[in-house]
Structure formats: C-alpha cells, structure tokens
Amino acid sequence: MAFLHKPPRITPPPEGRTGVLLINLGTPDDTGYFSVRRYLSEFLSDRRVIESPPLIWQPILQGIILTKRPFASGANYARIWHKEENASPLRVYTRRQAEGLAERLKADGVPVEWGMRYGRPSVTKALESLMDQGCDRIVSIALYPQYSATTTATANDQLFRALMRLRRQPAVLTVPSFPDHPAFIRALETSVQDRLAELPFKPQQIVASFHGLPKTCIEKGDTYRDECERTIAGLRVALGLSEEQMPLTFQSRFGPLEWIQPYTAPFVKALPAQGITKIAVIMPGFMTDCIETLDEIGNELREEFMEAGGEEFALVPCLNDSKAAIDLLEELSRSALAGFQRR
Numbered sequence: 001m002a003f004l005h006k007p008p009r010i011t012p013p014p015e016g017r018t019g020v021l022l023i024n025l026g027t028p029d030d031t032g033y034f035s036v037r038r039y040l041s042e043f044l045s046d047r048r049v050i051e052s053p054p055l056i057w058q059p060i061l062q063g064i065i066l067t068k069r070p071f072a073s074g075a076n077y078a079r080i081w082h083k084e085e086n087a088s089p090l091r092v093y094t095r096r097q098a099e100g101l102a103e104r105l106k107a108d109g110v111p112v113e114w115g116m117r118y119g120r121p122s123v124t125k126a127l128e129s130l131m132d133q134g135c136d137r138i139v140s141i142a143l144y145p146q147y148s149a150t151t152t153a154t155a156n157d158q159l160f161r162a163l164m165r166l167r168r169q170p171a172v173l174t175v176p177s178f179p180d181h182p183a184f185i186r187a188l189e190t191s192v193q194d195r196l197a198e199l200p201f202k203p204q205q206i207v208a209s210f211h212g213l214p215k216t217c218i219e220k221g222d223t224y225r226d227e228c229e230r231t232i233a234g235l236r237v238a239l240g241l242s243e244e245q246m247p248l249t250f251q252s253r254f255g256p257l258e259w260i261q262p263y264t265a266p267f268v269k270a271l272p273a274q275g276i277t278k279i280a281v282i283m284p285g286f287m288t289d290c291i292e293t294l295d296e297i298g299n300e301l302r303e304e305f306m307e308a309g310g311e312e313f314a315l316v317p318c319l320n321d322s323k324a325a326i327d328l329l330e331e332l333s334r335s336a337l338a339g340f341q342r343r
C-alpha cells in the first residue's frame with residue numbers, strides 16, 4: 001500500500017496539538033445532472049447505506065436509478081439552492097458551523113476543519129489540513145444527533161479509511177451520538193420557541209419528522225429509532241408537550257423496502273380530516289437544512305397538507321449556524337477535548 005500523506009508542512013510542536021473534525025453527509029456541487037449523478041452514485045454505492053450485494057444492486061443503481069433520478073433531484077435542489085453562496089444549503093451551513101466552532105476554540109489553539117462523507121470537501125483533505133496545522137490528536141464529530149450505521153458509522157469508516165493511508169497516524173477520538181444531550185435539547189427548544197414567537201398562528205400540533213431508515217436496519221441492531229425516541233422525549237419535556245401535541249414520524253423513504261413508521265406524509269395528510277389544520281414541523285434528525293427538510297417537507301409536504309385541507313403550515317428551521325448550534329458543538333468538543341488533550 002502507498003502511504004499518501006506527506007510529512008506535515010509545519011513540524012508539530014513537541015507537545016502536539018488537538019484539532020476538531022466535523023463530518024457531514026455530503027451534497028452535490030451543483031444542480032446539474034452529472035454532479036447530482038456523481039453524488040448519488042457515491043452515496044448509494046456505500047454498502048453501509050444499501051446492503052444488497054453489488055452484483056445485484058449496481059446494475060439497478062447505475063442502469064435504472066441513476067439515469068432518471070438525477071434530473072428530478074437536480075430540479076429539487078435548484079428550488080432550495082442557497083442563492084447568495086451558490087451552493088447547497090447542507091454545504092453552506094456545515095461550513096458555517098465549522099467556522100463558528102473554530103471561532104470559539106481559537107483562543108485554545110484548537111483548529112477546526114470540516115469534511116463530507118460523500119463528495120467535497122473530502123474527509124481526507126480535512127484530515128490533512130489538521131495534520132498540516134500540527135495536530136497529532138483529532139476529535140471527530142459526525143453531525144448526526146442520532147446514531148445509525150448508515151450515517152455515523154460510515155462517516156467514521158471514511159475517517160479511518162483515510163488514516164489507513166498514513167504512515168504517521170494521529171490519535172482519534174470519535175464523539176458518540178448525542179440524541180438527548182442537554183445542549184442539543186436546549187438548542188431544539190430554542191429553535192421551536194424562536195419560530196413560534198414569529199408565527200402569526202398557534203400550531204395545534206408540532207410534528208417531529210426524522211429521516212427514515214429501512215426496518216431491517218433496526219432489526220439487525222441499529223439504535224437509530226431508540227435514539228430518535230430519546231430526542232423527542234427530551235424535547236417534549238423541555239417544551240411541556242404531550243405525545244399528541246408533538247408526534248414522532250419518519251420521512252424520506254427510498255426504495256421498495258418497508259421503512260420505520262409512521263411515515264410523515266400520510267400522517268400529515270390525514271390531520272385536516274381530524275380537525276388539525278394548523279401545524280408546524282420540526283426535523284431534529286438533521287443538524288442543517290438540506291433537500292430533505294427544505295424541499296421534501298418545506299415544499300412537497302406543505303403542498304400535500306394544504307391540498308388535504310390544511311390551513312397553516314410552518315417549518316422550524318434546523319439548528320444550522322444558530323448560536324445554540326455552535327454552543328452544542330462547543331460543548332461536545334470541549335468535553336471530548338477534556339479527556340483527550342494533553343494537559
């Protein structure tokens with residue numbers, strides 16, 4: 001095997017430095033067919049995400065799904081593209097989270113970089129940049145509050161894949177998921193209260209919609225669903241809401257398998273018939289807004305709810321680069337650094 005990383009440009013100080021790496025999912029570079037295809041191909045070829053044998057899955061993916069879906073997805077991305085920065089919202093907010101955290105840790109001499117599991121900027125580049133800044137210890141935070149093999153584990157895999165190519169490896173601490181960390185619940189609570197304060201109506205329900213997962217993942221031991229329940233239990237207590245006032249649902253179903261239920265869209269479409277015509281939707285499985293929150297929920301679900309007789313529909317934005325989000329990242333970083341950094 002070739003060991004790729006060159007010796008760091010900066011000779012690490014004898015006492016070494018510790019850096020923080022944020023890893024998120026990844027997103028297309030632009031809304032065109034080829035960018036979206038490249039992104040979806042890398043994402044959906046990950047065997048942590050689709051476990052079917054490649055001999056069966058790859059012809060379906062490359063031959064059927066990737067000939068059509070990039071057109072539809074590209075059009076959806078175009079609807080939610082971040083105009084000022086001409087970039088995908090997921091990339092814009094992930095970068096801003098890293099910048100916000102870097103600002104907080106600057107005085108401690110702890111650099112922060114960010115990388116994507118799929119696409120750019122790569123985890124390898126982020127890791128190399130930290131090493132070039134003299135880091136021989138790295139705290140890595142996968143930006144998923146609830147653990148899943150399809151997200152957290154594959155983010156860690158990608159980091160360790162990069163480490164496999166290094167002769168001189170840094171020590172790495174991967175931060176555990178944080179579904180009911182007090183700072184996470186506090187950040188969600190703040191996001192709901194801020195949003196409710198600006199709404200011209202009072203929602204009868206705040207529907208909590210998490211990204212879904214094939215049921216088989218849970219049956220095989222993925223803790224994702226339990227962790228979503230922990231998040232929502234914590235948030236209900238914080239806001240003083242009952243299960244009826246803040247129900248839990250799962251969105252973004254993909255493929256023919258059964259996914260964990262209840263599914264968000266049928267659940268929400270059935271509400272007006274029960275007299276619930278004013279709702280807000282919160283998506284506490286996403287640290288940043290993205291196509292799944294802004295388009296699938298903000299555009300598609302809104303339309304479906306209104307067509308079913310809904311009157312008012314509001315989105316609670318994801319934590320994005322809010323102060324509470326940076327507080328959370330700072331707390332996660334500092335408690336990891338406390339046990340890991342040299343004294």
Ligand SMILES: C=CC1=C(C)c2cc3[nH]c(cc4nc(cc5[nH]c(cc1n2)c(C)c5CCC(=O)O)C(CCC(=O)O)=C4C)c(C)c3C=C
Pocket residue numbers: 025026027028049050069073088090144148150151211212213214224252254255285286289290291292
């Ligand atoms: C089998 C397929 C999928 C699994 C399992 C899955 C799990 C999973 N995903 C997220 C977070 C995000 N997913 C996003 C997009 C997205 N997800 C899938 C499929 C699976 N996800 C697809 C096909 C897509 C792309 C949709 C499209 O454009 O066609 C995103 C948004 C990315 C963006 O660029 O905005 C996020 C975030 C979680 C948390 C999760 C498991 C818990």
Ligand SMILES: [Fe+2]
Pocket residue numbers: 211252
């Ligand atoms: Fe997904």
Ligand SMILES: [Fe+2]
Pocket residue numbers: 252253291292296
């Ligand atoms: Fe979706």
